[in-house]
Amino acid sequence: MRSKPSFVPSLRRFTAPLLLLPLLGGCGMVVLDPAGDVARQQGNLVIISTLLMLLIIIPVMALTIFFAWRYRASNSAATYKPDWDHSTQLELVIWAAPLLIIICLGALTWVATHLLDPYRSLARTAPGQAVTPQTEKPLEVQVVALDWKWLFIYPEQGIATVNEFAAPVDRPVRFRISGSSVMNSFYIPALAGQIYAMPGMETKLHGVFNRTGDFSGFSANYSGAGFSNMRFRARSLSASDFGAWVKQARESGAALDRATYLALERPSEKEPVRRFASVEPQLFDRIVNLCVEPGKMCMHDMMAMDLQGGTGRAGQYNVRDLAYDKFSARGTLLPAKTRYVVAVCAAPMLSADRPSMALVSDAPLLGAGLSRPQAKTPLRLTADDHAPTLRPAS
Secondary structure (H helix, E strand, O other): OOOOOOOOOOHHHHHHHHHHHHHHHHHHOOOOOOOOOHHHHHHHHHHHHHHHHHHHHHHHHHHHHHHHHHHHOOOOOOOOOOOOOOOHHHHHHHHHHHHHHHHHHHHHHHHHHOOOOOOOOOOOOEEEEEEEEEOOEEEEEEEEEEEEEEEEEOOOOOOOOOOEEEEEOOEEEEEEEEEOOOOOOEEOOOOOEEEEOOOOHHHHHOOOOOOOOEEEEEOOOOOOOHHOEEEEEEEEOHHHHHHHHHHHHOOOOOOOOOHHHHHHHOOOOOOOOOOEOOEEEOOHHHHOOOOOOOEEHHHHHHHHHHHHOOOOOOHHHHHOOOOOHHHHOOOOHHHHHEEEEEOOOOOOOOOOOOOOOOOOOOOOOOOOOOOOOOOOOOOOEEEEOOOEEEEEEE
16 A cells, blocks of 8 residues: 655754754854944845845745645545636735835835945944034045955055054044956955945945954955955054054055055965055055056046047057056066056147157146147157157057
């Protein structure tokens, strides 16, 4: 006689998973128990959204087990209606409940998305502690994602660090974030959400620490061979300890200028913590505009020239041989292998009777009065081996 099928799950199926549960004790819960108000609001959003979705998931799972048991083949007491195919009441329940939950999730997400916009300045540092114009101004930190390390520049303090970030507790932090190579993702789970770091672009992030402690930050976007070790120390300090930390950095004696940055920019893994006592002015802006190399035209200067109509046909040869950074492996080649457009001044402009252009390294472009050159022979402006030349195009 064939035995009847049983739908009662065996306890043996759950034995192995239950034995593995104690291993979860070593997992960190920093996302749901962070040290910053922004990250805590994001964690609360995750919890509330999960609970709202469980309002549907749990009943569906429970009804699945109930129907499987209720209408099993061996239950002769179950109602048998082979011709039943519709119920208005069931249709209302099946569609109304998920619709209400989706409306709640949509409203919650809409509000939270705008309140937690990473570009938006903080309205509070903690529940009940609003940020007012009279409160302390945010601490600005300029972040650069390198291969495979992080550079932090503190313009107010005039220092910089590698793979170490520190901020005073209860003071808003304003990050300006960029990159030098491929796209990375800047993420300190205890402080705020993640945001991408991309070369030639600047993104922003705001956050605040509400308690002191040592935390970790990392790149949440795969960026190559050294990605796994692209981590840094994030420290939340009291105001006095932060002042002492800044003093230690200033006593390091090292200076971060353009030459030091270009050396630091080269790919390396497991870079130790380094501190710089001084930083060259406007270094971060040069990083964003891809013009750290001496004599290279900044991206915003080139765009300003293009806005005024460019330099005519002769200008085509200025960029024809330009190798974009993703192809030239910026930061990894010797200076003799680089080729780029050098900075130029707007006057005197190139003309038929004045076949020359003044070459001034890093000189600002004159936004007004730019006109197209009328030279009959197209000229090409290049910079090979850091020696700018202007010659007829071949």
